[in-house]
Amino acid sequence: AQKVTQAQTEISVVEKEDVTLDCVYETRDTTYYLFWYKQPPSGELVFLIRRNSFDEQNEISGRYSWNFQKSTSSFNFTITASQVVDSAVYFCALSEAWQEYGNKLVFGAGTILRVKS
Amino acid sequence: GAVVSQHPSWVICKSGTSVKIECRSLDFQATTMFWYRQFPKQSLMLMATSNEGSKATYEQGVEKDKFLINHASLTLSTLTVTSAHPEDSSFYICSATPGTAFGYGYTFGSGTRLTVV
Numbered sequence: 001a002q003k004v005t006q007a008q009t010e011i012s013v014v015e016k017e018d019v020t021l022d023c024v025y026e027t028r029d030t031t032y033y034l035f036w037y038k039q040p041p042s043g044e045l046v047f048l049i050r051r052n053s054f055d056e057q058n059e060i061s062g063r064y065s066w067n068f069q070k071s072t073s074s075f076n077f078t079i080t081a082s083q084v085v086d087s088a089v090y091f092c093a094l095s096e097a098w099q100e101y102g103n104k105l106v107f108g109a110g111t112i113l114r115v116k117s
Numbered sequence: 118g119a120v121v122s123q124h125p126s127w128v129i130c131k132s133g134t135s136v137k138i139e140c141r142s143l144d145f146q147a148t149t150m151f152w153y154r155q156f157p158k159q160s161l162m163l164m165a166t167s168n169e170g171s172k173a174t175y176e177q178g179v180e181k182d183k184f185l186i187n188h189a190s191l192t193l194s195t196l197t198v199t200s201a202h203p204e205d206s207s208f209y210i211c212s213a214t215p216g217t218a219f220g221y222g223y224t225f226g227s228g229t230r231l232t233v234v
Contacts, residue, residue, distance in 0.1 A: 043208060045225040091160065103214065104151060105223055107161045
């Protein structure tokens with residue numbers, strides 16, 4: 001069964017600080033996808049990244065970067081030089097390849113990020 | 118890009134009445150749709166997976182008779198909360214994917230905030 005753990009419930013930083021959000025996952029599948037989503041106060045989910053299990057290359061997109069390590073089953077997310085607009089709830093999610101009724105997405109508990117000016 | 122429209126954005130209903138929430142894929146055919154529920158300050162919990170033309174598959178603990186899901190076409194899925202009660206008040210989000218094959222992305226609706234009074 002698939003499971004995602006985000007141990008950090010809430011993180012507060014001051015603007016311009018770097019912050020890393022942790023994500024640890026469990027799966028028996030060798031083929032799976034990992035995701036990060038941002039949920040601002042308005043509620044809609046904003047897609048940030050999708051990474052498949054065969055691609056362990058780290059990725060950078062502007063101030064965002066992701067560190068995928070299969071050896072530790074982790075997919076951590078770093079925001080560099082945080083801004084107030086980064087304040088939101090961030091979810092890590094996992095989808096296994098071989099599922100009987102469709103590739104459902106399982107979410108972690110989420111991490112509330114508060115960036116103070 | 119892929120767009121999923123979810124209506125209504127918010128609804129207030131009286132206890133005992135039924136509420137229907139619609140989820141439409143606007144520019145792609147959604148073979149599979151997912152319904153999630155999110156309580157305040159909690160994660161998204163999958164309620165059910167629906168494939169077009171077949172019965173929905175409900176997650177353990179979700180009452181099938183209370184949360185009726187219909188996926189009659191490739192662009193429309195509906196969730197009906199029957200005989201709603203205050204404990205059903207929550208944020209409901211749908212998600213759609215163009216196929217059951219692994220690797221398709223997920224597009225989320227903007228969510229429906231249900232308040233039962």
